[in-house]
Amino acid sequence: MNVIEAINERRSTRAFLPDPVERDKLTAILEAAARAPSWANSQPWEVFVATGATLERIKAGYLEKYASKTPPATDMPMPPAWTQAAKDRRQGLSDGMARVCGEAAKRFGALNREMFNAPAVVFVCMDKVLSHWSLYDIGAYAQNLMLAAVENGLGAIPAITLVLYPDVLRREMRIPDNLKVTIGIAIGHIDKAHRINDFSSERVPFDEATHFFD
DSSP states (O other): OOHHHHHHHBBBBOOOOOOOOOOEEEEEEEEHHOOOOOGOOOOOOOOEEHHHHHHHHHHHHHHHHHHTTTOOOOSSSSOOOOOHHHHHHHHHHHHHHHHHHHGGGHHHHHHTTTTTGSSSSEEEEETTOOTTTTHHHHHHHHHHHHHHHHHOOEEEEEEGGGSSHHHHHHHHHHTTTTTTEEEEEEEOOOOOTTTGGGGOOOOOOOHHHOOOOO
16 A cells, blocks of 8 residues: 555544554554654654543543533634534535435434443643644644554544543543643544444545645
8 A cells, every 4th residue: 555545545434443552553553643743853752542441431531521410621723613514514424424325314412422342542732831833743643543544444533532531531530730631532443344434524625725836
């Protein structure tokens, strides 16, 4: 598989099999992710990987938060507003999922709350003293990780729901207070029998988002 093939193959996996991810495979993916470029080679990412009993405790902690209707308290600020174009694309995502997946689409909220049944979640953090510029580097790391997952026959999905309650993550993985949790990426073997994975979101036409000036 070449890079372009991996880019075109990558999609958000919304339901995983319970099978654990092999440790050597997970290590290889994370090592590839760390080849991402960063400002002045600052490599701002600090990575915490939850699997097994630790991940089960995190999932249980999140379910307790949901049950008590605890408001999310993400380390990264929520967007204060969306552009109309972004709103339209979000609606298109929901409509497309319902059209392709039928009744399975109604389970998406529950899958979100259950961390997509993933056997592993990678939480990418960075020091609070760093500026928003370092988020570009975090994004490059995350994309490397997801492409490496494709190369290794796995699926992945980045999701804000994975980082809604940093206090639970800090408690279970001893994440120090000087770090903020930027994003979580669920990873594992794709549940190909689950209809939610039949859906792939559309992309904005190339000419609509790209502008050439000669």
